[in-house]
Amino acid sequence: MxxxxxxxxxxxxxxxxxxxxxxxxxxxxxxxxxxxxxxxxxxxxxxxxxxxxxxxxxxxxxxxxxxxxxxxxxxxxxxxxxxxxxxxxxxxxxxxxxxxxxxxxxxxxxxxxxxxxxxxxxxxxxxxxxxxxxxxxLPKDETTAIYSEALIGRTALIILGEAKQDYPAQAKVKDQFGQIHYILVEPEIDTTFSLGQEVILTQQTKNGFKAITHSI
Structure with missing residues (x-):
């Protein structure tokens, strides 16, 4: 059968x-x-x-x-x-x-x-x-835990949306261990971060990070 x-x-x-x-x-x-x-x-x-x-x-x-x-x-x-x-x-x-x-x-x-x-x-x-x-x-993958503050000073890339003050966008940043973190980023001053733009994280907020424009 x-x-x-x-x-x-x-x-x-x-x-x-x-x-x-x-x-x-x-x-x-x-x-x-x-x-x-x-x-x-x-x-x-x-x-x-x-x-x-x-x-x-x-x-x-x-x-x-x-x-x-x-x-x-x-x-x-x-x-x-x-x-x-x-x-x-x-x-x-x-x-x-x-x-x-x-x-x-x-x-x-x-x-x-x-x-x-x-x-x-x-x-x-x-x-x-x-x-x-x-x-x-299933057991979770072992990762190297870091404090969020350790990302301050690192360069992040805007990957989704447009960031303005009080209107964060999604970005990704690599920590000292080479791991990728996905975070929310908004400008520290009255400016706009566009998709694909690199920014520097300056301080942590309740929901993510503030950042400034990356200087070349």
Whole structure:
């Protein structure tokens, strides 16, 4: 019964998803045995803008809705390979279970063109829930903690929005350990910081930092 369900043409996309999940798991196990991992390669597929959005707790005007949706799915909050395995597993099981229930009532399966997109939409909340649970279980990456004051005097780059006094924009800055931090920056004097402009952090505020124009 299960094998027939797996080979049923109407379930092709779910069979492929489940097979890919098992394949990715096998490849990762083999790489771990030789002291390597696919994690670095997989993370290249996560948009940099997604990390930038996650790096700022405040709501930023003009945030991309698609990136917000990916963030809602916890993409980028857990290792990409783990998220992919969760998605493939949840999607395939959602499809198989739906087909089994429908077959028990009608004695035939839903067509692939209908069931595939329907299950893709239906499984998204379960993918998010599973990823959220896994994110609490997985150990966090070890980082070199620094005090925010240590960033004062460093050069930051405006990466989202336009900064004015009392209207900060998002910027990124590299600390002494080479780690990137995403912060909110506003001018110390009555001026404007534009997208792509480099500024020097001068003092910390309640929500971020004040800065002055970077002198070349």
């Amino acid at each position: 299960l094998w027939e369900l797996f080979l049923e043409p109407s379930n092709l996309i779910f069979s492929i998803s489940l097979s890919l999940m098992l394949l990715f798991g096998l490849i990762e196990c083999l790489l771990l045995l030789i002291g390597s991992s696919s994690q670095g390669l997989m993370e290249q597929f996560v948009p940099d803008q997604l990390h930038e959005i996650q790096g700022v707790e405040a709501d930023l005007e003009g945030s991309n809705l698609f990136l917000t949706f990916l963030d809602w799915l916890y993409l980028g909050r857990i290792p990409m390979l783990v998220w992919l395995v969760i998605f493939l597993t949840v999607y395939s099981l959602t499809g198989f279970i739906t087909q089994i229930i429908f077959f028990n009532f009608t004695q035939f399966y839903l067509p692939l063109w209908l069931i595939a997109p329907a299950c893709l939409i239906a499984c998204m909340p379960l993918v998010r829930l599973s990823a959220a649970i896994i994110s609490r279980i």
